Amino acid sequence: MEISLSNQQKPAFIYTYVCNDEERSLCRLEMRSFFGKDDASNILTSSIKIDPNRSPFMKERIEVLYEGNSVEDILEQAATLDMGESTFKVQFAKIYEPAPNEKIGYQERLKIERDIGWKIAGEADMKNPDQMLCIMPLKGKWYFGKLQKSEPIWLHHVKKPREYSTALSTRVARAAANIAVPHPEGIKAIDPCCGIGTVLVEALSMGIDIVGRDINYLVTDGSRENIAYFGLKGEVTTGPISEVTENYDAAIIDMPYNLYTHATPEDQLSILQHARRFAKKLVVVTIDTIDDMVEEAGFQIKDRCVARKGVFSRQILVCE
Template sequence: MNQIAPTGEFIYTYAYTDDEESLCHLEMRSFFVIDTRSKILKSSINIIPSRSPFIKERIEVLFEGDELSDILKQVEVVKMESTFKVLFVKINDLDTTKKINYQQKREIEREIGLIIEGEADVHHPDITFGLIPYEGRWYFGKHMKSEAIWLRHLKKPREYSTALSTRVARAVANIAVPNPHGIKAIDPCCGIGTVLVEALSMGIDIVGRDINPLVVLGSRENIAYFDLTGEVDLGPIAEVSTNYDATIIDMPYNLYTHATPEDQLSILKNARPFTKKLVLVTIDNIDHMLEEAGFTIIDRCIAKKGVFSREVVVCQ
């Protein structure tokens, strides 16, 4: 493609269930500082869509205009050396009176494709362009579809029935470390490593730790199974001697490792000296413990699965 400078803006579309809405919006706020109920978000912050279990696609904006005709005029300068296709993005915020039906979308795609100089390939293009109407304007740019990488991690050699789902674990890792550059993180009660696998697969610099030697071995096995590299140490949180930018704690609660209130408070008090940020996952409201341990709550959400729910609490 000839050198056309992007505008620096990105448009993201989202897909999530009612149970996931609260968790999705906390992840949105972590990435972009804002959230939206419209399932479309525009930002100058660049996030690879496959990082999120909820982002459906991203458009890197090249052109924008008040009318579709503005886009048609601007794409005249696009000259392609590789194959391409144009996609009218399904999720958009056109109101009912202005909705564009399936056939009209295909016609618009063809119209733009005929204007662009180059070889169109609707089945296996080298580059996909996306077109989306949003907040009364039209946007056109490079389209990137999200890949559900977390799905690959569903089947692990070692599993716990009470472990976080891979979708929740991936979102929690993003909430803790939205921008991995220069950030060191730890999961000091890592269990079989569900959060570690998701975080490591996204390039987050994270280490794990647990007091149970069997789950430490299981966590190491799970990490290696997905060809990831990560350190998992055996030992209590009280022995952590390195400082971290972010800490993720899924508070132990299953039949074999249930933490008493005294244990929970001890975990939090031990985490306070070595971390700047804490993302806590808990089935109980323990705000009073967080306060007693010296943390300040800055955001939170509920992660639901049917009648079962967990709180995800972000602290400094």
């Protein structure tokens, strides 16, 4: 069922986020890539539509239908909503921002859900509704709309036929792909040091037009196997980055650093210089500080974050 927005001055979408302290810097960089802004809270409003399944941190998206100064305002507007043949369920947002000094208890939240449900024309279904609807307070206002919860698709990609102990986690890989290509339409991307394809799997699963390449034929074989294992299709070639001849809108490079393919500073600079030759934008993941090297290669660092896991950390640089 399609429900159109009734008032364009309100935010078109509200996104809620969940991340731990180690992920917060990465989460906010992904926010900025999607929306051009971030928010220190777990709630962000925007007119930009993003599928919540893309982000490893996004919990849900609310497509706003009604806005009011009180629950009563929402009740009045909900009375005009006709769900037709679609069943529905009303849910109070799991993550919300009440007005200062105003705590909304569990029983009160249930009452609000019931009251709104009675106002809507249609059949409620508490177990398997066709459409989830959501109400939430935010910055002194109340919002009501269509709810889409995220599905942790990247969790299905954790266990691969071929793995490297030093490969990016699926969460970091997915976020890196989103940071490089937040809006995929018309964008061509490349991972020229793709390893076993952790970034490729995440990017391809989100519909990003990306190809992979690596100098090591053993890992490109593994990358192809991993991509096929998840029912995805993507081109992976074997060869040095110096032989890349096509131009791309974005490149994602996880700097090689494991025992077999550790890149020397000279290697790193060469990789960056070649990336500058064929890519307009570069997202580079590195365990080393390479700011000077990035600039020497002809890029400017436009944004950055640190992704931590215990004592281990990676820098993620957005370069243009």
